[in-house]
Amino acid sequence: MSVRLFAVGMNHRTTPIELRERVDFARKGLEAALAGLAARNAVRELAVLSTCNRAEVYAAADSDDAVEKVAQFFAEYHGVSPSDVQAHLYVHRGADAARHLFRVAAGLDALVVGEPQILGQVKSAYTVASEQHYTGTVLNRLFHLAFVAGKRVRSETGLGEGAVSVSYAAISLARKIFGDLTRLQVLILGSGEMGKLTGTHLHAQGVRGITIASRTRATAEQLAQQIGATACDWADLDNALTQADIVVTATGAPTVVLTRADLERAMKARRDRPLFVIDIAVPRDVDPTAGTLEQVFLYNVDDLQGIVQSNLDKRGGELARADAIVSAEAAKFAAWLQSREIIPTVVALRDRFESIRRAELNRLQHKLTGLSPEAQAQVDNITRLIVEKLLLTPTEQLKAVSDDALAATYSDALNRLFSLPPPSDPLDDEPVTTKTRKVT
Amino acid sequence: MRALPLLFYAAAATAYGAHFAWRDERVGRLGTGLLAAGLLGHTFLIGMQTVQAGHAPLVGTTAALSAFVWLLGLAYLYVELTSNERSMGLFVTILLVALGIIPALDAEVSQRPALLRSPLFTIHVMAMLFAYASFALASVLGFTYVLLFKEIKAKHLGVFYTRLPSLGVLDVMNGRAVAVGWMFLTIGLVVGGVWASQLQGSSDPRVQHMSLADPKILVAVLSWGLYSFALYARRAIGWNGRRAALLSTAGFGLVLLNFIPVGYFLTRSHNF
Numbered sequence: 001m002s003v004r005l006f007a008v009g010m011n012h013r014t015t016p017i018e019l020r021e022r023v024d025f026a027r028k029g030l031e032a033a034l035a036g037l038a039a040r041n042a043v044r045e046l047a048v049l050s051t052c053n054r055a056e057v058y059a060a061a062d063s064d065d066a067v068e069k070v071a072q073f074f075a076e077y078h079g080v081s082p083s084d085v086q087a088h089l090y091v092h093r094g095a096d097a098a099r100h101l102f103r104v105a106a107g108l109d110a111l112v113v114g115e116p117q118i119l120g121q122v123k124s125a126y127t128v129a130s131e132q133h134y135t136g137t138v139l140n141r142l143f144h145l146a147f148v149a150g151k152r153v154r155s156e157t158g159l160g161e162g163a164v165s166v167s168y169a170a171i172s173l174a175r176k177i178f179g180d181l182t183r184l185q186v187l188i189l190g191s192g193e194m195g196k197l198t199g200t201h202l203h204a205q206g207v208r209g210i211t212i213a214s215r216t217r218a219t220a221e222q223l224a225q226q227i228g229a230t231a232c233d234w235a236d237l238d239n240a241l242t243q244a245d246i247v248v249t250a251t252g253a254p255t256v257v258l259t260r261a262d263l264e265r266a267m268k269a270r271r272d273r274p275l276f277v278i279d280i281a282v283p284r285d286v287d288p289t290a291g292t293l294e295q296v297f298l299y300n301v302d303d304l305q306g307i308v309q310s311n312l313d314k315r316g317g318e319l320a321r322a323d324a325i326v327s328a329e330a331a332k333f334a335a336w337l338q339s340r341e342i343i344p345t346v347v348a349l350r351d352r353f354e355s356i357r358r359a360e361l362n363r364l365q366h367k368l369t370g371l372s373p374e375a376q377a378q379v380d381n382i383t384r385l386i387v388e389k390l391l392l393t394p395t396e397q398l399k400a401v402s403d404d405a406l407a408a409t410y411s412d413a414l415n416r417l418f419s420l421p422p423p424s425d426p427l428d429d430e431p432v433t434t435k436t437r438k439v440t
Numbered sequence: 441m442r443a444l445p446l447l448f449y450a451a452a453a454t455a456y457g458a459h460f461a462w463r464d465e466r467v468g469r470l471g472t473g474l475l476a477a478g479l480l481g482h483t484f485l486i487g488m489q490t491v492q493a494g495h496a497p498l499v500g501t502t503a504a505l506s507a508f509v510w511l512l513g514l515a516y517l518y519v520e521l522t523s524n525e526r527s528m529g530l531f532v533t534i535l536l537v538a539l540g541i542i543p544a545l546d547a548e549v550s551q552r553p554a555l556l557r558s559p560l561f562t563i564h565v566m567a568m569l570f571a572y573a574s575f576a577l578a579s580v581l582g583f584t585y586v587l588l589f590k591e592i593k594a595k596h597l598g599v600f601y602t603r604l605p606s607l608g609v610l611d612v613m614n615g616r617a618v619a620v621g622w623m624f625l626t627i628g629l630v631v632g633g634v635w636a637s638q639l640q641g642s643s644d645p646r647v648q649h650m651s652l653a654d655p656k657i658l659v660a661v662l663s664w665g666l667y668s669f670a671l672y673a674r675r676a677i678g679w680n681g682r683r684a685a686l687l688s689t690a691g692f693g694l695v696l697l698n699f700i701p702v703g704y705f706l707t708r709s710h711n712f
Contacts, residue, residue: 161602176592179606271678274607291593295681303595310597 003044004063005138005337007097008070008089009056012111015088023078023085025050030128036077038134042069045136047129047143049104051121053111058101060138067091095334098142102326102333105150107159114159114315114322119150141336149329156325157318162311166304167201169311170278174246177276177297186210187244189237189258190251191223194280198248199227211240215251241266246276249285257285260293267293278304338407342398345411348420349394353387445485446537446544448478449513453533460530460603468526475517475533482510498565499550501703501710506543507565508699509536511573519577519613527603531580542700555644560635567628568660572695574621575667579692581614582685589682611681615674618688622667629664632657649709656707659698666691 010023025033025048033048043059043066050056057070071089075082092100100109105122107114126143129135135143154160163169171181178184184207188195191214199210210229213236214220220231232240241247241262251257258277263286267275272295279286279300291298361368361383368376401407414420455471458464486507489497497503516532519525588600588607604610636650652658670687673679679687703710 173592173597176588176601176606177608179608272680273678274681294683297592299595306595307597 003060003138003340004066005058005060005094005097005142006067006070007056007058007092007100008067008074009049009054010074010085010088010090011054011056011109014090019080019084019088020053020055022080023055023074025055025077030125031132033077034129034132034134037070037073040069040073042066042073045139046134047125047139049122049125051118054104054109056104058097058139058142060136067093094337095330098145098333098337099326099330101142101146102149102330105146106153106322106326107150108153108319108322108326112164113312113319114161115164116154116160119147119154122146122150137340138337142333145329145333149326152325152329153322157321159315159318159322162307162314164308164311164315166280166301166308167198169304169307170198170299171201171205173297173299173307174276177274178245182206183208184245185243186246186248187240188212188229189247189249189285190214190253190281191216191219192250192252194250195248196223196227198250198278198280199223199229202246202248203227203229207246211244213237213240238262238266238269241275242269244275245273246278248278248280250280251285252281253285254283256287257281258287258290260287260290263287263290263293263296267295280304338401339399341407342401342411345414345420346395346398349414349418350391352418352420353391357383357387441485443544445478445482445509446540448474448481449509449533449536449540452478453530453537456526456529456533459526463603468529471529471533472517472520472526475513475529478536479510479513479517482506482513486510493551495552496562497550498562499552499556501699502543502546502548503550504565504569504703505539505699508569508572508576509540509543511569512536512539512576515573515577523613525605525609527605528580528584531584532577535576535580553644555639555642555647558635558638560631560638564628564632564635567624567631571621571624571628572699574617574624575663575688575692575695578614578617578621578688581610581617582688585610585614585685586682586689589685607681611684614685614688615680618667618670618674618684618691622664622671625660625664625667629660646709649707651709654707654709655702656698656710659694659702663691663694663698666694 010020012020015023030048030050033050034046037043037046037048037057037059043061045060047058048056049058055074057073059066059070061067071086071091072082074080074089075085078085101122103109105119107116107118110118122143126135126139126146130140130143163172174181174184186199186202186207186209188199188210191212195212199212203210210224210227211232212220212224212229213232213234214223215234217231217233223229224231241258247258249257263275263277274295274297277286277290277296277298279298282301284300286298286300288298288300290296361380368379371379398407398410401410452471452474455467455474459468459471486497489503498507512532513536516528520529584600584604585607588604588610591598591601592607636647639647639650650657652661666687670679670684670691673687674684
């Protein structure tokens, strides 16, 4: 019986946030969601992908009814009314399901096109499902090809390139200016929310140390404690500027906090070692003319946002190339799925013809014994060639069928006409790493 | 045969260019392979010339230019293989092709006059060539530093931002290349001076011109002055980054001036 592959899901494009918040398979753990769906005995293989912007089920089943059951599961598992969910669900079948997953893995379907996390999320969705033995031949192949598509898009196009968030743009600039971040000293001015966010971000990058300066020493110390930094007095700012390689200014001050003269003095004291000044405050904390000082690299929020925008534009230009890669990999999967449907029938048919030929040769054995061994070999050869020729066109035609339903009809017809034995799945023993447990 | 290394260098430059444009790793490796093949051919050529002449082919400006191209290629290949950084390849191979044209057209090995049969001569020439190869690398590093610096300062992150290593790395490598070059230049000049003083009394007109008044010697001493200042300025007054990059580029301009126009047309002490 042919296997139906399909994907059912919702994402940021089809579903408003209120509903996405409620439909979250990850809340009780993916294992629970997988077990819940498996308990309904609707599908043979399944995997659940859950990110903040999407909830999707990939499944292989024996009949089309399974799609309906999975859709119901979306509503029932989360206690949402089925009509609410139905309106926002999309369903992809067969090769379209593969294409959809490949687009997701490549970051083409993401809120921020080309975002790098999604491939990892697809991987972990697969890992959880396969460790619990919910995946089999079809989903194993599907996800492996999805990883290939995702990696190819990453390495062969510029889709994942360039920072697409302000904080990442600042970090990538710091890398381009200094190279190694682990030897850098960071100074943060201001202890508000922005200062805290930036500090946490830089801390995660493994900078050597972070100093926080605020007009009120106590708030600086409080924040320093939270993010593993040290606090310094506002009066000691000159010294801190001399030590720092990166200065982040995020105070709520209504006027300029660092003047050109301040930075000029600092640059002299630091013998013109490069200084990267990130002014994320609005209104700006740093006199913009300080950016013309020889080794001062001054970026404000608008500059960083400009970089983010131009990177997003560049990613847009790479979409066509990424799409082509996804299509090529999806076509490979479609061909595999197709051959998987028809190959058992082809093999059974050939076996059938071959056994008839052998049976006939055996029956005529007593008439052939008078012939020389060469002549006997010739007879064997000729009969084999006849069988080959007879089967050549049907085999080619069968392999070329690109329509699921037609392939099933052909298989069915051949099985009946030649009373072929029920086929064993020749692809089940292919090299996939996961043991398969059929869900039904 | 003489033009063979040049052809390989040109092919390598094309591959490095394509690698720079499209960032395809395989094309980059092809560039490295072509450069290595060119250097191997060049080594073979220099070996043949050594056998043919019975001494290292270091006599005359053309031979020195050929040896310089060879050393620069080797030095760059070493840097590339140890740093795994290929983006500089395009600039270096362009330099190799530009400077390799004269030796490719005229590779007659000059016979060594009796005057030059001294180990001091070989040490002098080799030290100078090592120095110049280092300075050439420093200038490429400086040149690319300035390109990247301009992009970051102008906040238009583009071609160089995505391809070149960081300003920090370029600056450190530039500093090292200048320091190594300066050391060899100092050795070359001192050994040259000692050797010239040993020759005093020779009737050869070239020896008569071995003084600071000769443009070749004057410009070499000037470039020593310039690189000494670059080293001092980096350490003492914080001339790193763009200023150091510009200094090393200017310094190599002086070296090239000394190598080609002065070496071929103006010197009266070094025209062997």
